[in-house]
Amino acid sequence: MADIQLPQAFITQMETLLGNDYTAFESALLRPSRRSIRLHPHKWPQPMGLTQVPWYKNGYWLDEEATVTYDPLFHAGTYYVQEASSMFLAQLLEACIKDKEELTVLDLCAAPGGKSTLICDVLDEKHLLISNEVIKTRVNILDENLLKWGYNNVIVTHNDPADFDRLGTFFDIIVVDAPCSGEGMFRKDPAAINEWDTAHVDLCCSRQRRILSDIWQVLKPGGIIIYSTCTFNRKENEENMRWMQEQYQAEGIELNIPAFEGVETGNENGIHFYRFYPHKVTGEGFFASVIRKPESAAWTNHTGKREKWSKDRKVQQKQTIPEITKTILTKEDAYVFLHKEEFRCFAQTFKDALEQISMCLKIYRAGTPLGTLKGKDFLPDIAVAMSIHLNKELFTCIELSYEEAIKYLSKEDFVLAQESSGWNIMCYKGVPLGWIKAMPNRFNNYFPSEWRIRNQWDGVSKRFMIGE
Numbered sequence: 001m002a003d004i005q006l007p008q009a010f011i012t013q014m015e016t017l018l019g020n021d022y023t024a025f026e027s028a029l030l031r032p033s034r035r036s037i038r039l040h041p042h043k044w045p046q047p048m049g050l051t052q053v054p055w056y057k058n059g060y061w062l063d064e065e066a067t068v069t070y071d072p073l074f075h076a077g078t079y080y081v082q083e084a085s086s087m088f089l090a091q092l093l094e095a096c097i098k099d100k101e102e103l104t105v106l107d108l109c110a111a112p113g114g115k116s117t118l119i120c121d122v123l124d125e126k127h128l129l130i131s132n133e134v135i136k137t138r139v140n141i142l143d144e145n146l147l148k149w150g151y152n153n154v155i156v157t158h159n160d161p162a163d164f165d166r167l168g169t170f171f172d173i174i175v176v177d178a179p180c181s182g183e184g185m186f187r188k189d190p191a192a193i194n195e196w197d198t199a200h201v202d203l204c205c206s207r208q209r210r211i212l213s214d215i216w217q218v219l220k221p222g223g224i225i226i227y228s229t230c231t232f233n234r235k236e237n238e239e240n241m242r243w244m245q246e247q248y249q250a251e252g253i254e255l256n257i258p259a260f261e262g263v264e265t266g267n268e269n270g271i272h273f274y275r276f277y278p279h280k281v282t283g284e285g286f287f288a289s290v291i292r293k294p295e296s297a298a299w300t301n302h303t304g305k306r307e308k309w310s311k312d313r314k315v316q317q318k319q320t321i322p323e324i325t326k327t328i329l330t331k332e333d334a335y336v337f338l339h340k341e342e343f344r345c346f347a348q349t350f351k352d353a354l355e356q357i358s359m360c361l362k363i364y365r366a367g368t369p370l371g372t373l374k375g376k377d378f379l380p381d382i383a384v385a386m387s388i389h390l391n392k393e394l395f396t397c398i399e400l401s402y403e404e405a406i407k408y409l410s411k412e413d414f415v416l417a418q419e420s421s422g423w424n425i426m427c428y429k430g431v432p433l434g435w436i437k438a439m440p441n442r443f444n445n446y447f448p449s450e451w452r453i454r455n456q457w458d459g460v461s462k463r464f465m466i467g468e
């Protein structure tokens, strides 16, 4: 970072925003950022001997730069590498959902899934999350991260924000973690500096307004938008919120959130906001604000047409559902259905919502894929091994050594110490990694090829291991 020049227009903008604090801000940009992780509350509930992120109980800063690739527990979804300031979303969401029943929540700009996995942790299973990403090449990684996070109450969609109006009034809460000029990420991603200029800020600002306008109609009266960016300029932040006030009579709301040292709060014309600066907190730049749709706003109905996803499901509904699909997850209100060749599980409670969504949007995945039938053999899906509802009693869990776990995750051959047959779960430190099917003298490794560890550890670089 030290040899990179900040654009003069950016310096002027930040001097205007920060006044005397500018020098401290610039010095902070020259220091390296500190990495942080967020623990999965079900898969790794024990606290860590690391410094905790004050605004999120499961967030921890790492002591040093270290790769997580060679930690089997990273691949098992026991933690997510997430920038600390972003974890503040949990505070906002918790304050918004307090005691509320059966909410429908949309994470509109969701890839790669940092916020969506956090939202899953904060919601409970009676709430439904739609996690959406418009860019096709990014939906895969979003889906992978959500599968590893293992919740069942999630639908992954791939739509432009404008498509959502077909749903009619639908959501209680919409999280808009907007694509932005990324000023707050300059020190993590110095390449972003070269893309920055005032024209790019203007472009981001108008795109954000378009996104907010497109989505306003699907928000229920009294519903909430949590808007965030990782940029500092006022155009993409306060001014957009002000624009929503003027354009749509959006109301500012003040949430009951404790004060955290270094986190700036403000209020302009009734709009409350939170700002994170790298010279004030251990974290990157972040802005968040919460607005509400007036209770008096109108409702609209859905105008969906039947999408392909729905047809794929309907055609095959007559096929017999294998018994194992009813017990492989410990879910009481399981609704098991066939989509193409694959059995999937979703909650009965969300059946109507799923139907409505499938008529209006492009669904990438709904619920948990359970597996497929090959002759009489049921091939369980990796999603079942990753699920927080996995019925462990149905299978033998084979505990692997570190070396075996890395070989399993790399899809390299090794000999199992333990005799076994049929479908088994491979575990490391008690946490499921995936499936094998054991035969008399060998086993087939069912870890997904596209998830495998591709490079061997160089023997030198530092490895982070959560369990040590």
Ligand SMILES: C[S@@+](CC[C@H](N)C(=O)[O-])C[C@H]1O[C@@H](n2cnc3c(N)ncnc32)[C@H](O)[C@@H]1O
Residues within 6 Å of the ligand: 086, 108, 109, 110, 111, 112, 113, 114, 115, 116, 133, 134, 135, 138, 160, 161, 177, 178, 179, 180, 207, 211
């Ligand atoms: C800040 S990133 C989201 C990060 C994500 N929420 C997380 O925490 O991992 C913004 C996302 O918006 C998506 N995006 C880009 N253009 C968009 C548009 N016009 N409408 C909606 N989303 C867009 C990007 O693909 C990107 O995934």
